[in-house]
Amino acid sequence: YIQQTMQISAMWNHEIDLNLIHVLLISVQGGTNKINKVLQLFQAWKIENGNEQKCKKSIKKFMNNRCCNHNINLLCVYLSEKKIINITAIKCAALYTANNGLPFVAKDKEMFII
Numbered sequence: 575y576i577q578q579t580m581q582i583s584a585m586w587n588h589e590i591d592l593n594l595i596h597v598l599l600i601s602v603q604g605g606t607n608k609i610n611k612v613l614q615l616f617q618a619w620k621i622e623n624g625n626e627q628k629c630k631k632s633i634k635k636f637m638n639n640r641c642c643n644h645n646i647n648l649l650c651v652y653l654s655e656k657k658i659i660n661i662t663a664i665k666c667a668a669l670y671t672a673n674n675g676l677p678f679v680a681k682d683k684e685m686f687i688i
Contacts, residue, residue: 575596575599575600578599578606579592579595579596579599580592581606582595582599582606582609582610582613583595585606585610586613590613590645591643591645591646593643593645593646593676594643594645594646594649595609595613596676597646597649597670597676598612598613598649600674616648616649616652619652619655619656620648620652625648625651625652626648629647629648629651633647635664636664636667639664639667639668639672640668640671640672641664641667641668641671641672642671643667643671643676646667646670646671646676647663647667650663650664650666650667650670651663653666654666
């Protein structure tokens with residue numbers, strides 16, 4: 575998934591969290607076009623009605639469950655609100671972060687942009 579993650583990141587001018595792209599690649603069937611569509615919908619949702627700001631209020635709940643990636647947390651809130659998943663946003667984030675692990679760190683993005 576690393577090569578696909580980097581290709582999608584380049585399409586978005588490296589503005590999307592690599593781990594977010596990775597999570598979508600392992601959970602969304604349909605290839606790059608489908609991932610880009612989900613990213614577009616997610617990005618639009620974040621800014622409408624101040625959804626991103628609302629989610630920051632519940633950050634402590636996520637942190638208590640070892641869910642430290644804000645972008646993954648937001649994605650899980652989005653998926654939960656849109657009824658795309660049947661579990662809570664916190665359980666979703668915990669599955670991706672604590673259980674499955676996230677493969678990228680901040681320095682990875684710097685390495686691939688060069």
